[in-house]
Amino acid sequence: MEIIDLRSDTVTLPSDEMREAACDAELGDDVFGEDPTVNRLQELSAELMGKEAALLVSSGTMGNLVCVLTHCGRGEEVILGNISHMFLNECGSMATVGGVHPHTIPNQPDGTMRIGEIDAAIRGDNDHWPRTRLISLENTHNRCFGAPLSPEYMSSVAELANRHRLKIHLDGARIFNAVVALGVDAKEFTRHVDSVSFCLSKGLSAPIGSVVCGTREFIAEARRNRKLLGGGMRQAGIIAAPGLVALDKMIARLAEDHENACRLAEGIAEIPGLSIDLSQVKTNIIYFDVVNERITVEQIRVGLEKRGIKALPTGPARFRMVTHYGIEADDIDRTIVMLKEIMTGET
Numbered sequence: 001m002e003i004i005d006l007r008s009d010t011v012t013l014p015s016d017e018m019r020e021a022a023c024d025a026e027l028g029d030d031v032f033g034e035d036p037t038v039n040r041l042q043e044l045s046a047e048l049m050g051k052e053a054a055l056l057v058s059s060g061t062m063g064n065l066v067c068v069l070t071h072c073g074r075g076e077e078v079i080l081g082n083i084s085h086m087f088l089n090e091c092g093s094m095a096t097v098g099g100v101h102p103h104t105i106p107n108q109p110d111g112t113m114r115i116g117e118i119d120a121a122i123r124g125d126n127d128h129w130p131r132t133r134l135i136s137l138e139n140t141h142n143r144c145f146g147a148p149l150s151p152e153y154m155s156s157v158a159e160l161a162n163r164h165r166l167k168i169h170l171d172g173a174r175i176f177n178a179v180v181a182l183g184v185d186a187k188e189f190t191r192h193v194d195s196v197s198f199c200l201s202k203g204l205s206a207p208i209g210s211v212v213c214g215t216r217e218f219i220a221e222a223r224r225n226r227k228l229l230g231g232g233m234r235q236a237g238i239i240a241a242p243g244l245v246a247l248d249k250m251i252a253r254l255a256e257d258h259e260n261a262c263r264l265a266e267g268i269a270e271i272p273g274l275s276i277d278l279s280q281v282k283t284n285i286i287y288f289d290v291v292n293e294r295i296t297v298e299q300i301r302v303g304l305e306k307r308g309i310k311a312l313p314t315g316p317a318r319f320r321m322v323t324h325y326g327i328e329a330d331d332i333d334r335t336i337v338m339l340k341e342i343m344t345g346e347t
């Protein structure tokens, strides 16, 4: 049975072209800055993000941590969303590794934090308080239905940050989903931030890697922090080569994932016992709730698994499904049929 894995876009496998690129990559020691393929990926990434320089890191989690460590010292504070990936799902690394204090603001359903609430969270000068140093945004916002933040919203956060002389970091793990969903250039987002980390290994389907971008000075320091975390990699061109293919070939096709997410959400909306807010479907991530008390999330998960479909429970009555490279419209239709079957009591 062919498996339809909708748990995450991180399950994507590299394309044949990526595998070939990895085999054929020109290599060197990247800790000496001598891997030509890594250097090419970093140059292209910096150009795409409109920044002076870039640094390949092993994962989105490492990219975010490297940026926090580069912006903030011990006892300093980051303002970020209460359901941001950095707060929920990165082992509390800014605190455990960096001694940096996370200050959370409620994320709105569209992934934003209210400007007034960010403003109110910025600390004044007081011996009792940590020093606010950084505001962190997430675009697209994983837990908020993959919501894309608009450049206008990011500009208003930047205006606030500038007024308070704070820096902004963007967890842009899925920034290209925002690019495709809103039809704007990546620089329209990144010109408002001091650092951005984006992932090659999610919707873009490369096997490994994220890239951090910022000023030359920032990236020099980020490089030190990457080394500190054990992230200095040697012949990393093996990773960078599929990353180059990802940036060249995989961005435009994200539109298909967004269409498939819409198709899936519309199908789910028709199934009795399931509830989904269609107005929130903007990119490749959807969430839906089980509103029939006679069946549990676990029973649905097992029912799907038996039928070759994998979905991720994210709460006592909630599922997440993510569309990606390798998931076709037919797979979506089969998922809808199977969900319907389970919800109408067929085992």
Ligand SMILES: Cc1ncc(COP(=O)(O)O)c(C=O)c1O
Residues within 6 Å of the ligand: 010, 058, 059, 060, 061, 062, 085, 086, 138, 140, 141, 142, 171, 173, 174, 199, 201, 210
């Ligand atoms: C928004 C966001 N940021 C960061 C990450 C971390 O990426 P990685 O799994 O490569 O560490 C993820 C992973 O799903 C994510 O969704």
